[in-house]
Amino acid sequence: MAFPLTLVALEGTFAIHRLDPAAEIPMAWFQQDFISLVRTPQELSLVVRETVAVPSQKVEPGWRGFVIQGTLAFSMTGILAAISQVLATAQISIFAISTYDTDYIFVQAAAFEAAVRALSQAGYKIEAR
Numbered sequence: 001m002a003f004p005l006t007l008v009a010l011e012g013t014f015a016i017h018r019l020d021p022a023a024e025i026p027m028a029w030f031q032q033d034f035i036s037l038v039r040t041p042q043e044l045s046l047v048v049r050e051t052v053a054v055p056s057q058k059v060e061p062g063w064r065g066f067v068i069q070g071t072l073a074f075s076m077t078g079i080l081a082a083i084s085q086v087l088a089t090a091q092i093s094i095f096a097i098s099t100y101d102t103d104y105i106f107v108q109a110a111a112f113e114a115a116v117r118a119l120s121q122a123g124y125k126i127e128a129r
Contacts, residue, residue: 005079006125009116010034010065012049013109016095017056019044029054036097036104047097047106063095064112066119069127071101079103083119090118 014034023044029035029052036047046054050061072079080096080103087094087107092115095106107115116126 004123004125006069006127007066007083007105007119008069008127008129009112010067010104011129012051013061014047014063014065014106015050015052015054015059015061016063016106017046017048017054017060018058019046019054019056023055047095062109063106064109064115065104065106066115066126067104067129068102072103080105083124086118086122086124087115090114092118 021039021041021044025037025044029037029046029048032048032052034047034049036045038045046056047063048054068079068083080098083103083105084094084096087105092107092111097104097106120126
């Protein structure tokens with residue numbers, strides 16, 4: 001992997017929701033600046049800013065995020081594994097989301113500063129958004 005890889009810290013806090021797989025998806029959710037939505041036969045998972053009202057079965061509030069800057073080619077390997085290894089070594093759990101262009105890594109807000117330190121020490125550049 002070519003260094004320095006830059007991670008951009010997202011502003012604010014996010015919540016990870018679990019809803020019934022048949023739950024209706026309000027169009028208002030799509031007006032947000034960040035939304036990740038995955039529906040499977042078992043669940044509907046939703047990641048949005050904590051300020052968004054969601055009638056969840058379960059919710060995990062208090063997550064902060066990073067996005068890998070730039071577009072990652074599908075042929076690139078090990079990027080998310082390397083980041084998750086750094087954070088695992090620091091005893092920081094993650095919630096990862098991959099998009100067509102890049103990856104997002106979320107950590108609990110209480111562990112955010114420790115994550116910044118661990119990633120910086122491992123050679124990653126961290127920028128504020």
